[in-house]
Amino acid sequence: MATLLGLWLLAAAANEAAAPVRSDFGVVIDRHVAQSLGRGVLPVGQGTTLVPGLFVTLGRDRVDIFDRPAFSPAAASGEAGAGPCASRCPAEFFAAFQQAWLRLAGESATLGSEIPTTVHFAVDRSVSARTFLAVAYAAAESRPVVPPNLSLVVEVSGRGLQGQPFFLVPPTGLGVQRGAAILGLLVFVDGDGFELRSLDTTVAPTRVASLDEVRAHLVRLKKIHPGKNAVILVPGEGATVDLVAATIAVARPSFERIVLALQPPA
Amino acid sequence: MFGRRIHLCWAGAAIAGLLTGCRAQVELATLPEDSPSRRAASSFLHCVESTTSHCVSAGQTTTAWDAVALLAWLAYGSPSAIATLLPQQVQVHQDPRLLERRFVDEIERYAVALRGAGCEAEDEQSLAPIIERAAAQAVTRSAALSLWPREVPPVVDQLREEAQLELSAGVLVTLRCRFEPFVVYAATHVADGQYTVVGMSTFWPEELGGVRLTSEQVEARLRGRSLGLYGASVAAMEDTINPWLAFPVEEL
Numbered sequence: 330m331a332t333l334l335g336l337w338l339l340a341a342a343a344n345e346a347a348a349p350v351r352s353d354f355g356v357v358i359d360r361h362v363a364q365s366l367g368r369g370v371l372p373v374g375q376g377t378t379l380v381p382g383l384f385v386t387l388g389r390d391r392v393d394i395f396d397r398p399a400f401s402p403a404a405a406s407g408e409a410g411a412g413p414c415a416s417r418c419p420a421e422f423f424a425a426f427q428q429a430w431l432r433l434a435g436e437s438a439t440l441g442s443e444i445p446t447t448v449h450f451a452v453d454r455s456v457s458a459r460t461f462l463a464v465a466y467a468a469a470e471s472r473p474v475v476p477p478n479l480s481l482v483v484e485v486s487g488r489g490l491q492g493q494p495f496f497l498v499p500p501t502g503l504g505v506q507r508g509a510a511i512l513g514l515l516v517f518v519d520g521d522g523f524e525l526r527s528l529d530t531t532v533a534p535t536r537v538a539s540l541d542e543v544r545a546h547l548v549r550l551k552k553i554h555p556g557k558n559a560v561i562l563v564p565g566e567g568a569t570v571d572l573v574a575a576t577i578a579v580a581r582p583s584f585e586r587i588v589l590a591l592q593p594p595a
Numbered sequence: 596m597f598g599r600r601i602h603l604c605w606a607g608a609a610i611a612g613l614l615t616g617c618r619a620q621v622e623l624a625t626l627p628e629d630s631p632s633r634r635a636a637s638s639f640l641h642c643v644e645s646t647t648s649h650c651v652s653a654g655q656t657t658t659a660w661d662a663v664a665l666l667a668w669l670a671y672g673s674p675s676a677i678a679t680l681l682p683q684q685v686q687v688h689q690d691p692r693l694l695e696r697r698f699v700d701e702i703e704r705y706a707v708a709l710r711g712a713g714c715e716a717e718d719e720q721s722l723a724p725i726i727e728r729a730a731a732q733a734v735t736r737s738a739a740l741s742l743w744p745r746e747v748p749p750v751v752d753q754l755r756e757e758a759q760l761e762l763s764a765g766v767l768v769t770l771r772c773r774f775e776p777f778v779v780y781a782a783t784h785v786a787d788g789q790y791t792v793v794g795m796s797t798f799w800p801e802e803l804g805g806v807r808l809t810s811e812q813v814e815a816r817l818r819g820r821s822l823g824l825y826g827a828s829v830a831a832m833e834d835t836i837n838p839w840l841a842f843p844v845e846e847l
Contacts, residue, residue: 357674360741381675395674396740413814424810431813434822435798436668436676438704439697440684444824445675473817473824475838499839503847511847558846586842 355379355490358482361396362386362451362490372454372574374483376491382447383429383477387464389453392425399425402460414470415500416591422467430472444473449492451482454571458518458564461573462497462591469497483574493577498561498590514550514560514584515593516543518576520567525550528594544579551583559586563593631790633716636768636781639792643702644710659761660782660794661694662754663726669733669751671800674742681743685750698794705776705797708821713773720804722758722765722782729803730755765793769806775819777812780805797821 358379362371366388386393392400400421414423430444437444448468452461469476480492505511513528523543526534532550537543547560560580564573577587629637665688669677687693730751737747762784770779776797784793799805808816817824836843 354675354678357678357740357742360739364739381678383673383675396736397671420810424813427810427813427817428807431808431816432798433673433676434817434824436672438822439701439796439798440676440680442676442680445673469839478841496840496842499837503840503844504837505844505847510845513847556845559840559842561847586840586846588840588847 382445384449387452416466418467426471447478458568502595519565547583560584632766632783635790662758666729670729714770718769
């Protein structure tokens with residue numbers, strides 16, 4: 330009888346000869362997204378290779394954690410949640426992710442591996458950006474020990490899926506000490522335009538209508554503040570994930586650190 | 596992913612420390628009217644509580660439970676771990692010493708928590724259909740996610756064969772506990788009329804009959820000592836940058 334290891338090596342050799350070696354975890358995410366949400370629904374953009382991690386699929390009426398249906402996103406539009414989620418994400422979201430993190434913790438203890446340090450969000454581009462943020466906060470806040478690295482999955486023309494890394498404003502605020510030299514560049518993103526300002530008020534509130542204008546303003550602000558490298562995007566009620574992804578695409582060349590927030594940080 | 600064969604023992608005899616292992620024969624007349632599998636599972640937990648991994652006798656390793664656990668993992672484990680760890684896990688499966696070490700580690704991880712957890716056998720289900728369901732789901736999932744799609748089917752066939760060969764008459768007993776870990780799963784095997792526990796886990800997929808813990812229980816498990824998630828590393832991070840914004844705050 331062939332041993333298991335022998336079968337494995339045989340199959341692996343056949344696989345290597347018959348098909349290209351799988352290049353990244355994006356293939357796995359891509360397959361699930363296609364089955365769960367369909368093709369061509371994710372925002373388009375450029376990103377980085379998707380490393381193995383927890384992946385969340387968010388559609389208009391479903392949220393999957395890995396390939397398991399987890400909960401409905403409908404609760405995001407209801408009253409703010411209470412309980413363990415400091416960002417006031419719906420308790421149902423938090424509980425579902427905490428169950429997932431516990432399974433991962435058990436798996437890592439048994440296998441002697443690490444709990445995933447990255448969460449990828451594959452989101453239907455028509456979904457409300459604020460719903461996406463509620464889900465993202467639930468995933469991040471429920472992770473034991475430290476929040477994970479986060480990425481928004483984007484489709485790259487002809488090259489599969491990649492991830493746009495982003496941060497979340499801490500649910501308890503930035504916690505910046507008085508006197509710290511913080512610019513705190515903010516871009517409010519809504520369905521009918523954009524507004525740029527800063528936490529320290531050195532940037533006068535400026536309202537613009539197009540992404541090209543946002544890009545131009547950010548290029549100018551980068552020249553004025555070359556040491557600053559982060560921008561905080563605050564999506565309003567009318568902003569979709571597609572619009573946020575497009576804003577990230579124009580902001581990142583000037584400000585590499587993209588921070589998302591449900592409201593301007595204190 | 597771990598497997599050992601543990602003889603039926605009874606906690607009452609072990610309390611005084613008179614036993615060096617779980618080899619005591621049991622007077623059936625003194626046992627509660629549970630099924631033999633449930634009694635074996637309960638005895639196993641009592642044994643773990645009192646003697647930790649010493650209740651595991653050498654030379655009684657089985658890979659069958661590891662095959663079942665691997666099938667359940669391929670069917671419902673995290674795709675990220677399967678993507679990166681499957682070759683390694685297949686190799687571990689070939690090495691009885693590594694399986695033995697893993698099982699001992701698992702027992703030692705939970706031994707302290709199990710003392711006083713108040714676990715009682717609550718449910719049992721035959722392993723044979725679980726093995727079949729897990730195997731089918733593992734192959735379907737592998738193809739659906741393009742997750743080792745060529746390698747998984749022959750591996751699953753072999754694991755399924757190994758598992759059914761030894762554990763087709765086996766039973767998965769669910770023990771519910773008042774405290775952490777709240778639930779324990781013990782796989783039992785019967786041979787020559789003797790029921791033995793061949794594997795244990797505190798995690799089992801709900802799709803294969805596992806129990807869904809409440810939010811409070813999940814929180815308690817994550818914070819509990821068994822998983823060891825919270826400790827020195829948290830204290831070491833307090834003075835560094837904000838864990839939510841892993842870059843110097845001056846960049847804002």
